[in-house]
Amino acid sequence: MTVIRTLHHFPLDPASRQVRLALAEKRLAFDEVLVRYWEQPKAFTALNPSGLTPVLIERTGDAQVVVCEVRAILEHLEHQNPEPDLLGASSADRAEARRLMQWFDRKFDSEVNAYLLHEKLEKRLLKLGAPDLYNMRQGRDGLRVHLIYLEKLLAARDWLAGGRLSLGDFAAAANISVLDYFGDIPWRDFPAVKTWYMRIKSRPAFRPLLADRWPGLAPSSSYDDLDF
Amino acid sequence: MTVIRTLHHFPLDPASRQVRLALAEKRLAFDEVLVRYWEQPKAFTALNPSGLTPVLIERTGDAQVVVCEVRAILEHLEHQNPEPDLLGASSADRAEARRLMQWFDRKFDSEVNAYLLHEKLEKRLLKLGAPDLYNMRQGRDGLRVHLIYLEKLLAARDWLAGGRLSLGDFAAAANISVLDYFGDIPWRDFPAVKTWYMRIKSRPAFRPLLADRWPGLAPSSSYDDLDF
Structure with a gap:
């Protein structure tokens, strides 16, 4: 059965970025919900009581798994989708x-x-x-x-x-x-x-990160330059 | 082949304690090296450049694996010694x-x-x-x-x-x-x-932790009392 993934994240959060890179490297498609975590939105703290991004939700038919925090998500993805292997063979x-x-x-x-x-x-x-x-x-x-x-x-x-x-x-x-x-x-x-x-x-896998912009915060001139 | 384990740790470090509990719960014997991490001993930073406890060394015959940091050690132990399962089935x-x-x-x-x-x-x-x-x-x-x-x-x-x-x-x-x-x-x-x-x-598995004492730091009176 198809797994529908939704990642709740903040674009400039290093923890969220690790998950986006792993998902893209494993060619796993996902929907995105941008979280203004510093405003502690109730819908988000109901998902993850720590209030911290990222959170990955996987829906398979009627079943749903909520995986909170970067280490838990990355271990989960390695276990469920071992190819390509991002942890190592030995x-x-x-x-x-x-x-x-x-x-x-x-x-x-x-x-x-x-x-x-x-x-x-x-x-x-x-x-x-x-x-x-x-x-x-x-x-x-x-x-x-x-x-x-x-x-x-x-x-x-x-x-x-x-x-x-x-x-x-x-x-x-x-x-x-x-x-x-x-x-x-x-x-x-x-x-x-x-x-x-x-x-x-x-x-x-890195392209979406280079396209990130946050209102009021301009990136440095070489941020998205591949030959910097 | 027998695995010989050595845990480099500090008794009052919460990260080290998690590894001691997991090893004991899985009935895996280990030698201990107490690390005065705040003195940054060279022999220890050569093992783990972060200078942080714990570090687990496993020797099997001539082969040796050095596993640094609590999360890496606990995932390693779950993978190598799945019984009893301390992460969960689903x-x-x-x-x-x-x-x-x-x-x-x-x-x-x-x-x-x-x-x-x-x-x-x-x-x-x-x-x-x-x-x-x-x-x-x-x-x-x-x-x-x-x-x-x-x-x-x-x-x-x-x-x-x-x-x-x-x-x-x-x-x-x-x-x-x-x-x-x-x-x-x-x-x-x-x-x-x-x-x-x-x-x-x-x-x-908890007994060794209750026996911990550090020179100059006395524990509270109920620290090792099972009926506190």
Whole structure:
């Protein structure tokens, strides 16, 4: 029976972007509902009590499964639609892809997004006033440390988790692409990361992300440029 | 071939505790290496560049797999040792268990642990001075909101994710047990959460956690009491 998918998401949310990339890479069609999560819409918190995007709903005939939160959705999609495999064939491959995912969930989010995205995105959405320059500096310093780490990984690997594209790459690309929307990635200093991002950016799965625009927030000039 | 397991962990780390509970529930023996993660020991950051506990090493003959970070380890263990099943049989069960895990990773951690555990535990380990009373208050207020949510879930369910014990319960119990070590859970006001915790606490898998002590940090008087 056909599965009808609906993804509730926010276009500039790194967690939502990971799910959109995985769905597209697996060629799974889905309807979209854009969630203004910061307004805590009741219809959405009824779906996911945490109030956080993304949420995937799958309808098969009369049956429905609601899958909340990025990690749950990605594990669900891998299990239900194993081709193409985005986690890896061996235990070691899967461990490495999941290590990178949690790196971004836990470390990148608290050391970079909590400063930079908070100042540049959340404060505008929540109308909390002008960005705090000290926080922006903290976030940019944190970002450089992460880019140095990715540059080192990519000196020895084609993709972040090893020889093949994985959810580890999507975790990184989803986070980096949102910061790139705001023009915050110092590409010049990180040639290996830039080459890797050019390859990810050229994939058909990435196209919808490059078309994202949010009212009042213009993207940087090279955001959707494949040859940046 | 026999699998030799070594878990690198910190006893009062909620993420490490989830892995210890899952290993014990699956009756998988393991050696332990206690990590003073806040000192960033080189031998440990060589294993896991994020510097965060837990890390599980599995040796089978000459082969070795290093699995870093709690989510990667728990998914690995479910895949390699499916009995007893701690994720759930249906897609909906697994989605619910994983939703709760990420609830604690993302929401509980930033709304409760970032205040309460930071003030009571991390500041002592890092010798950062006396706890900040405003932060403690923030953390305790956040904790009450989470306990109200758990109390509501448990009014309709035997276990947090539904009819069976799951990794969702372990995520909750691991976080709550560390705060209980410091005497911070207002049990009196949350009878359903208390009953649920008594059941978890009585499981053989929980015993090693109740025996945990860290030098200079005494547990609350009822921490290891099964009838608290």
